[in-house]
Amino acid sequence: MSLSDVLSPFSAWKNLFRDPVTIPDPLNDRPGAPRYRGFHQNDIEKCIGCGTCEAICQNAAIDMVAVAEIATKPGDSGLRPRIDYGRCCWCALCVDVCMTSSLSMSNEYKWVDHDPDAFCFIPGVDLKHWDSSELGYRRPEGHRLTGIERVAMGELEPEVRADSFVEIVAGYDLEQAKLEADRCVSCGLCVATCPTHMAVPEYIATIRDGDYEQGVRLLYQTNPFSNVCGRVCTHRCETSCAARHEGDPIAIRWLKRHIIDQVTHDRIKQIAAEGRVSKPSGHQVAIIGAGPAGLTAAFDLAKAGHGVTVFEALPAPGGMMRYGIPEYRLPYDKLDEDVDVIRSMGVEIRCNTRVGEDISIDQLREQHDTVLLSIGLHQGRSTRIPGSEHEDVVSAVELLRRITFGERFDVPTTVAVIGGGNVAMDIARSLARMQRQQHGQVGVTLVALEAEDLMLADREEIDEAREEGVVIIPSRGPRQCLIERDALTGLETVHCVSVFDDQGRFAPNYDDSDIQIHDAGLIVEAIGQAADHAFLGESLTEALEWERNRIRIDADGRTSESWLWAAGDAVQGPDVITAVAAGHRIAASMMEAFAGTSAQTH
Amino acid sequence: MSFEWIKIPYALLTLFIVANYGFLLTAVMAKIAARVGRRHGIPVWQNYVDLIKNYGLRSSITHGVMFYLGPVFRLTGGVGLLMFVPTIYGTEMFSNMSFAGDLILALYFVFFGSLGMALGAGESGHPHSAIGVTRGLSQVTAAELPFALAVYAVAVQYQTLSVTEIVAAQQGGILHWTLFSNPLAVAAAMLSFLGTMMRPPFDVVLAPQEIPIGPPTEYHSSYLALMQTNRAIFPIAKIVIYMNLFFGGAASWPVFFLKVFLIYLVSVIVGVVFPRFRVEQSIRWFLIWAVPLGIAAILMV
Amino acid sequence: MRDLYDRLKTAFPLGELTEQRPDLAFVTVAKEQLRSLLLHLRDQEGFTHLVLLTAVDWLEEGNFQLTYLMNNRLACRDLGVRVMLPRDPASMDSIHDLWPTAATYQRELREMFGIDFPGSPRVDEDFILEGWIRTPPYRRDFDTLKFSDEVFAPRPGRASSDPTEFMKQQLYPDKT
């Protein structure tokens, strides 16, 4: 120890003449850092109440609670997160995982209270002084815990598929499906949007677990047409998917298809038959039309032990699924598998039996306890423009039916399709395929009344049609069919400025100066369909209540006649999954009706 | 010599001034020390607040008579010390009960408080108190040794045991102070002073971070308040002795305040910058550095 | 590690060698062979230091796995010796006479997993927990959340809704 060791500490006394380093007012002068993880903020308008924050919270600090200001609607559960600061550890995982970026953190960090219950609050609803704070922790750009992009689906290339009716979509393999399933946060917002309320998060979870049989079990609880819906469903669930807000929605439809593809047909039949009542109840049900609504009701009723007979006018069951949807979207063998499962429940399907011709509606009524009318929309509507009565002006449904029958009729080198819906796309793409087969080139022009972004067809349908050579011209209203010497030569259209008027009614407004001529040896009208109710007979038609050419039904699908229910496109539209939902509803309603009565003897 | 009753209010006045000066002075010293640590430190009135708070506490738990008497003895040590030395030299009013030969009594009072404390703390039954007392007494004993030697040297130098006379002998100019007439004794005494002011590096006994706070572990509320009061009076009283013995005493209050402040500052100047000694280190330090100085001082005289 | 394994293999019936890093490997041995293997490792192979002794609860298999992690300081290598023992009753030979530190680990395992080490010093005394009277808390069949909810009484007023169920109630209450 030297003298300097003793003396040098005294140099600290120079601090006496320096300013203290103390923060003068630590209570007010110390805002959190710009990205400090302080108290929560929530943009409750942006929040969809998916509960992902609650699910990821490791401390069980978040509850989803109903909030008076927020109504439940498709894609928004109406719940909002309530955070318990008696649990929170400000790890910000909830902010990082938030599907809409509504949840964030302010840089405010001082909260003192004598009441321990005060620390449970709903950010954004229970107003706090930091609600409008600009600073704080936000999820960094491009930083996501769940995948943003949908796993790409393998599809046939346009040049391969353009002349063939082979199914376009390949379906996910195991690895792809797992990756896509991993993106799902199991919030369940989709369930309410699905007309038949399929247990979407649960069956996606079975993909993650690799338990496909359980997946099939879940599918059959709500939908006997998983092969069909896994391919052609309008997947409204994907419009309410929480992942849609910042990225692609989960490919729910493809995942459903993946599940059903992984299990053998025989095993599916066994799983579907689980819980089937083998003892006949004695009740008999007649179902007119073997479409999705009728067959779903048949499945439910037969599974519950009731006798079901389905009367189908066309040679094969499936209705519009078979005769409306082209094979490249829904292969017939897949549809047959679904129908086969339904048959295996004990449903009798009598094809080529047209009610009204082969058997009368009164006979059906006498022989059965109840009757379900699910006849679909098989008559094409006409534009009724000049020349539309020409024999080469045909309706899309009729043409699609002929294609399904296997008729390989000659298609002219130029075709015009009128309509912007999925049916129009179906027929345009089918005809394009046949043109390519017959002529080696495509000459299909599709004119739609709506602007491109308002067209009713699915986006992917439009894109794929273009890829296959179909020329799509939006905002064109048909004016007349051009006929020269009894032969159809083309279609004249005018520019359509707007489709609806101020009140939202259908009232197209045309610009007559903008006229185009489209060459066409064949004009297909795909502007809508109608049902043929002629077989009902006069007395029944009189007895039923009608509403704009549709039979009026109650919420359960029951008509004003107590023995008659109606379902499907003919009364409701517009897609397979809605028909399935109606089928379930009607089966339940019929069984409820049966519960009060004993079986008739026939 | 008849007792003059007027001395009692005079003594109380002295006590009042010294106590308040003590409270303020310790706070000012704490603030100075805080500034060296580059912070603001306690407000100067903080000692009063603490005192009121401690008197205002509702519960006080006693561990027996000696436990109660501990702080009383401690305070008696401080007050007694103050009473028996002339606070202001030359005034009848503030010379209090000083008398011939009071130096020995003063020395006794310096030690009295520690002993009372030891007894009281021991009664509390807290093991930390017992450990603290042992450590405290050993260190204080070691620290008092050079002081006693220095006082002896001074007594021999001035051939008196009266503090008043020692002060009187130092009047008439700075160079008459013991500081210059017997620097060795003053050096020994100042080293001892460092050891008894309960400031680093010799405050291990009372350090909160060590065996928790030593002897006063169990003391609280009004007991603690009594000890706080003593903490204000006792150092001043002790400094008065030092001032009288070595620095020429004080003939007026301003001089008193200044000298006390400066002498107090000595312990602070050292205390602020040094870490603590362990008890055995400080004992060794006193024996090696301070005691030989004291002996040398006696030999010089 | 492989050469060490081959050497040991000639004297002891060992399970497969799992090499995690070049200087860290694990080997399984029967309960009865453990003591002689540890002695051999300590006295012949230079694994003089018992780094730790810990347990894994394989509830589904009905086993506890004890891992004795040994360190060879000269060779800078670690070898974990694993022993499987039945879960009920869980008991294992004490090795406190080989390494005194093992006694501490064994007290911990006794308290947290309920694995008995007969003969180990103070093994039955409270170690970290004081007055624990339930299933040893590290056993996987001990539900800590349930226990906490029962005993520590979390603050009331917490209730959550599942979005799926809530939307069902709100949007289609009567439908199945």
Place this chain on the structure above:
Amino acid sequence: MKDDFPTPPVRDELKKRVVETPDGQTIEIDPLRDYYCQSAPTVMPAAYSKIVEGLFNWARAESLWILGFGTGCGAIEMRPLMTPRFDAYRYGIQWRPTPRQSNLFVISGYLSVKTLKRVIRSYEQMPNPKYVVGLGSCTINGGMYFDSYNTITRLDQYLPVDVYIAGCMPRPEALLAGFEELKRIIRAGKAEGANQYAEQFDWYKANQKRVIHDWDMPDYNW
């Protein structure tokens, strides 16, 4: 899993025993009774005069002596307050090493049952009036230890708490804000935790004994 609580085990050194003294007497020792008195705490009334009580409350608020007992990880946030940067001493706050001289107990974060035992012991030794500040989520509703087998979830079940500070952990500034709030409450004369504890002593003791099974502490020793 056993759900009933058997009688708490009592440690050997606290059991009753008979000893023989060097001079041949045999005496019975009951440590739990002999070492501590058996009285429950009493409610201590405020000073008779409102003005005096107001002065005392002001002094209590301006002289917060914190018991230097870091129970959990949050204790780390108390340290900066002593440093020159925050310098809590200027607010009249200081740390005392002994419960006897402290009047503020900062429960800094989670409390394991084992620590709770010591905390209760220390709390009871603090002189009345005394205050408790719960720091961080853990003291409010368990925080991240909500499902731990050995960590309590609600501090207010075991001790009367005056102020909670949200955070995990709260920053030193938040702590200071908490102390300021506590000062406000003390000045208003609302911080009567010690009396509340005395009034509801049986309730608090029952809660404490429900989680501390080897309750070999004295029932009371004011």
